Amino acid sequence: MSRARVYKTEAIIIRHQDFGEADKIITLYTPYIGKITAIAKGVRRPKSRMGGHLDLLTRSNLLAAQGKNLDIITQAHLIDSFAPLKAELWRLSCGLYAAELVHRFTPERLPHASLYNLFTVTLERLGKYDKGELVLRFFEMRLLDLMGYRPELRKCSSCSGVIQPGPNYFSSAAGGVVCEECHSARPLPNDRAVSVNAVKVLRVLQGESFETAVCLKLGRELASELDYVLRSFITYILEQEIRSTGWLDTLRRLENTVSPGLSPPGTP
Amino acid sequence: MEPDFTPAAEPVARLIGEFNKLPGVGPKTAQRFTYFLLKQPEEEVRALAEALLAIKDSIITCSSCQNLVETDPCPFCSSSERDSSRICVVEEPMDILALERSRGYKGLYHVLHGAISPMDGIGPEELKIKELIQRLQKGEVEEVILATNPNLEGEATAMYLYRLMTPFGVRVTRLARGLPMGGDLEYADEVTLMQALEGRRQFQP
Ligand SMILES: [Zn+2]
Ligand SMILES: [Zn+2]
Numbered sequence: 024m025s026r027a028r029v030y031k032t033e034a035i036i037i038r039h040q041d042f043g044e045a046d047k048i049i050t051l052y053t054p055y056i057g058k059i060t061a062i063a064k065g066v067r068r069p070k071s072r073m074g075g076h077l078d079l080l081t082r083s084n085l086l087a088a089q090g091k092n093l094d095i096i097t098q099a100h101l102i103d104s105f106a107p108l109k110a111e112l113w114r115l116s117c118g119l120y121a122a123e124l125v126h127r128f129t130p131e132r133l134p135h136a137s138l139y140n141l142f143t144v145t146l147e148r149l150g151k152y153d154k155g156e157l158v159l160r161f162f163e164m165r166l167l168d169l170m171g172y173r174p175e176l177r178k179c180s181s182c183s184g185v186i187q188p189g190p191n192y193f194s195s196a197a198g199g200v201v202c203e204e205c206h207s208a209r210p211l212p213n214d215r216a217v218s219v220n221a222v223k224v225l226r227v228l229q230g231e232s233f234e235t236a237v238c239l240k241l242g243r244e245l246a247s248e249l250d251y252v253l254r255s256f257i258t259y260i261l262e263q264e265i266r267s268t269g270w271l272d273t274l275r276r277l278e279n280t281v282s283p284g285l286s287p288p289g290t291p
Numbered sequence: 292m293e294p295d296f297t298p299a300a301e302p303v304a305r306l307i308g309e310f311n312k313l314p315g316v317g318p319k320t321a322q323r324f325t326y327f328l329l330k331q332p333e334e335e336v337r338a339l340a341e342a343l344l345a346i347k348d349s350i351i352t353c354s355s356c357q358n359l360v361e362t363d364p365c366p367f368c369s370s371s372e373r374d375s376s377r378i379c380v381v382e383e384p385m386d387i388l389a390l391e392r393s394r395g396y397k398g399l400y401h402v403l404h405g406a407i408s409p410m411d412g413i414g415p416e417e418l419k420i421k422e423l424i425q426r427l428q429k430g431e432v433e434e435v436i437l438a439t440n441p442n443l444e445g446e447a448t449a450m451y452l453y454r455l456m457t458p459f460g461v462r463v464t465r466l467a468r469g470l471p472m473g474g475d476l477e478y479a480d481e482v483t484l485m486q487a488l489e490g491r492r493q494f495q496p
Binding site for chain 2: 116
């Protein structure tokens with residue numbers, strides 16, 4: 024009889040599903056193992072000591088045992104519950120969206136410590152800054168870099184000519200901005216016009232530090248253009264919709280109709 | 292040990308497939324259920340089949356509180372003993388059973404049938420939120436108690452409902468989170484202790 028191998032890891036909980044009477048199947052993102060799916064037994068009972076340490080968007084130290092199908096979490100100890108993030112609906116929803124992106128971009132057990140760090144600081148920033156939209160766009164651009172989909176923003180992705188200020192297009196299929204001539208010569212199905220300002224902001228998000236990027240001021244129109252450009256690019260890469268975007272859209276609409284001021288979703 | 296004839300006969304495979312669709316039932320458990328039933332006397336199996344059909348024939352949704360019940364309106368909504376100025380909002384019908392066992396609540400209920408879970412594509416449209424707002428629009432409700440689960444999705448659902456209910460001017464409360472009874476303080480985890488501290492109230496012995 025072989026003893027189950029036990030291991031320790033830090034992790035952020037990115038997904039959970041109820042399983043059986045009181046168990047949960049939990050998807051964890053870890054710095055050195057990557058994404059893991061594991062089972063936590065009895066955590067839905069209020070008396071479980073692990074429950075609070077294994078809630079969504081919580082960073083914990085875990086002890087787990089390798090199982091036949093799923094690993095089993097035997098101990099969990101909270102490092103950071105990201106309390107400021109969770110204190111407010113818009114912020115926590117942005118955090119759930121970031122978690123979904125991490126989930127959809129990563130296969131199981133492929134370690135990527137830089138992505139883990141990016142994800143962690145993003146959850147911290149969402150709790151700290153009032154500019155959720157900007158924090159998310161910065162996260163998306165860096166995520167695309169890390170995953171090998173860095174969009175080309177300075178040269179035309181088709182003819183390599185320098186992108187001039189003027190009418191240009193963002194082409195998901197070509198992997199970046201294309202000039203007008205290339206677009207009209209051979210328009211691709213997912214091309215969409217992109218404004219000069221949007222290209223400028225994308226360059227800042229791609230090339231500058233977060234501290235610089237967070238000082239940008241985006242009007243509502245520019246913010247939604249950037250959201251749309253990156254959303255279509257990511258959807259194109261993943262070949263599937265990001266489900267949480269629907270919820271973020273619901274909250275944006277709510278903000279525009281009832282009770283303004285309760286929680287500003289980022290951009291003024 | 293369960294008999295090991297592969298491939299399983301068609302009706303056996305079919306039943307395994309059906310059990311496998313149940314929440315929390317994997318292929319192994321589905322197989323165990325199936326072979327267990329194969330060994331049972333016929334009247335036992337017939338009783339199970341009839342019980343399964345009966346829930347579909349007789350259980351309906353209460354048009355007011357959305358609970359799964361046998362009559363519409365349900366016994367809670369039609370009772371004159373219950374305080375109709377209070378609505379306690381829960382995620383699942385089973386939560387009502389738990390709250391009723393406490394005997395501490397005499398108001399009405401509202402079952403959402405889930406919690407907001409963006410990653411699973413569950414938003415307001417998938418829950419019985421519209422129906423709750425319709426109940427508030429009648430203007431008889433004074434207090435709404437948010438009793439969604441004390442986890443992130445339950446909190447998100449509570450915060451969202453709070454936003455929707457603000458224009459109605461009802462008093463919105465949330466179940467206090469804290470220590471489970473019967474446990475020792477020293478065994479409580481930090482998260483629970485922190486929430487218990489935050490939710491502390493005036494001591495009235
Ligand atoms: Zn070109
Ligand atoms: Zn009812």
